[in-house]
Amino acid sequence: MTSKFFNRSKAAAQSTRSKILPRLSKKQLGNLVPRRGNKVAPVIAAALLKAAGWRTVGEIPNIPQAVVLALPHTSNVDGVYAIPGLFALDLKVSIMGKHTLFKVPVLAQLLNWIGVVPINRSNKGSVLQASIDRFKTGEPLFLGLSPEGTREYTKNWKTGFYYLAVGAGVPILPVALDYKTKEIRFMSLVYPTGNIEADLPKIYAQYQGVLPRHPERLSQPLKDVNNLAG
Template sequence: MKGFSRFILFTILGWKLENDFPKDIKKYVVIAAPHTSWIDFPIAILSRMASGVMINFIGKNALFKGLFGFFFRVLGGTPVDRTQSNNLVDAIVDIFNSKEEFRLGLSPEGTRKKVDAWKTGFYYIAKGANVPIVMATLDFKHKKVKISEPYYTTNDKEKDFNYFYAFYKNVQGKNPELF
């Protein structure tokens, strides 16, 4: 599957991969931005498969109904109920703590729409599970998947977020006006 994914992503679609997901670290949070189109998901899945590293994801319950539900679960997805005020951060920290190997991909924007501020759940998940954050982006302008080195959070949230924002500074999503 890795070779097939690489063929589609690199040869057919013309994307390039800058860096790769860490293979020697068994647990981390991947934040992917900008998330401005439904196209981000298949490109991200192809990138993950081309790298050979399993990265799980969460999605709204509605995506996991019927045949699509089976498909998304096979791809590594887990449904979440966003209508209830459950403590999702603690639940995901528990998942990290219960597994030998777990990598979770999230969009810090939480939606494909333009947002004024990122959600902070990914940050508190990484801190609570004591795992690094790996930043990933799909730069549609240059058709490049960029992946950062692992970043361990500090006790200075503002400094950490400035570091994250700097990574995404000159990146163009599929719909640039939404980022």
């Protein structure tokens, strides 16, 4: 049933969705958005992305901070397209990494360049608070998270990303990796109100029609928004 749904919607999505959303380039990023500041990497990454037949579309608002959602994440191959996509834009999206890794000088420099944020994972509460505190410093920070928490099917999303955004007072920027249109799609901001039951459907809805690499692994919230069986 999953494959039938996506096959039916493929032609329509390719003919309309890409035309509605503008192509993104690093020249379109505002002055407040976190950047890597590398002149060579974007050129190489853009060439790799183009060779693979992928592109970045949508709009990145000119804001200094956001929780960035990367979905759907059903395969390690996702990174093969997502990473060049970010580098092509010169966009710095940070991810969390164990704080102990930063004790190695050379490795610490590499992790900082990639955009890894050191986090002590000793307990879940401290991870959330440490992430909130990082935002509270005021530094430009787009923190990337995958609320599915796994590349396999999952019934529910992990909601830490939501409470992080609420605690830090920052918006949520949904990003889709769509294998149907070969697009890395930056979508509309969601400003969390503190009412998670009301806000999550706003995020789910933006992923309607998005095709992951492995449709059978699509998380249940995204299956529901696409009217697919679990």
